[in-house]
Amino acid sequence: MQKIDTLAAMRAAAENFRTEGQKVALLPTLGALHAGHASLIRLARGRGFEVVVSVFVNPLQFGANEDFAKYPRQAAADASFCEREGAAAMFAPSAEEMFPRNFSLQVSEDRVSKPLCGVSRPGLFRGVLTCWLKLLHVVQPHALVMGEKDAQQIAVVRKALADLSLPLEILSGPTVREADGLAVSARNGYLTPTQREEALVVNRALLRAKEMVDGGVRSADRVVAEATHIMAQKRRLRVIYIGIVHRDTMEAQREITPGQSLMAVAFWVDEVRLTDNIAL
Secondary structure, X not given: OEEEOOHHHHHHHHHHHHHOOOEEEEEEXXXXXXXXXXXXXXHHHHOOEEXXXXXXXXXXXXOOOOOOOOOOOOHHHHHHHHHHXXXXXXXXXXXXXXXXXXXXXXXXXXXXXXXXXXXXXXXXXXXXXXXXXXXXXXXXXXXXXEEHHHHHHHHHHHHHHHHOOOOOEEEEEOOOEOOOOOEOOHHHHHOOHHHHHHHHHHHHHHHHHHHHHHXXXXXXXXXXXXXXXXXXXXXXXXXXXXXXXXXXXXXXXXXXOOOOEEEEEEEEEOOEEEEEEXXX
16 A cells, blocks of 8 residues: 655556556545445445545634644554555645645535535535545546545535536445444544433434334424434533435425435534434
């Protein structure tokens, strides 16, 4: 596995992959790699792609009072992880390499990014798109790999790629959960055992929502009310948003359309912010 830290070296390595007739998939990450990332590497490798994993704590997607400074950085462990999972390369540039002092470009999407996390984290998707589009220009992959835990991010990126006529295949893998049902996330490491127990109620609420829809309920208000009631039983948990939306547009739905609707939740457990969702 190649360990790369400059744009020029990454561009050259990607060109070599293509010259050798290999298909390249890019998996953009913030690092602190975990089982969810492993599943995505395996998904892409199973489809015949050489996988480039970018490991970069992107400063553009963190707000002023968010956890940029304390977000876990573990370059050596991430490199071992990529080696073990069979990634072709790990691209770990510095912030100065990606965004030098004279960098002044911003890329935004103004429809799919607006609701949900777009309200509570207004700079998130602008930062993601600006960073990812630069990565795409450098790596020029055939496919982009994303996890369905970040459902709105998938929808925003799909819209951006469509608007820019970028012919990229998108490979999306299902949310990976820990044995107790908590969606895998680097931020789970912030949780104390008590906080983790509080967070588990969200998965129970999502499963109840799916159960209701599978049973024939189509009223979004009714399903949201039931899920909210379940989560309200935990005193440390504060809901930032909960809603049933169309999986492609993120528009709120009053009537659930099986196969097209999902329930999305963001919440605080004390000072730890987490997200989750479930297809309905």
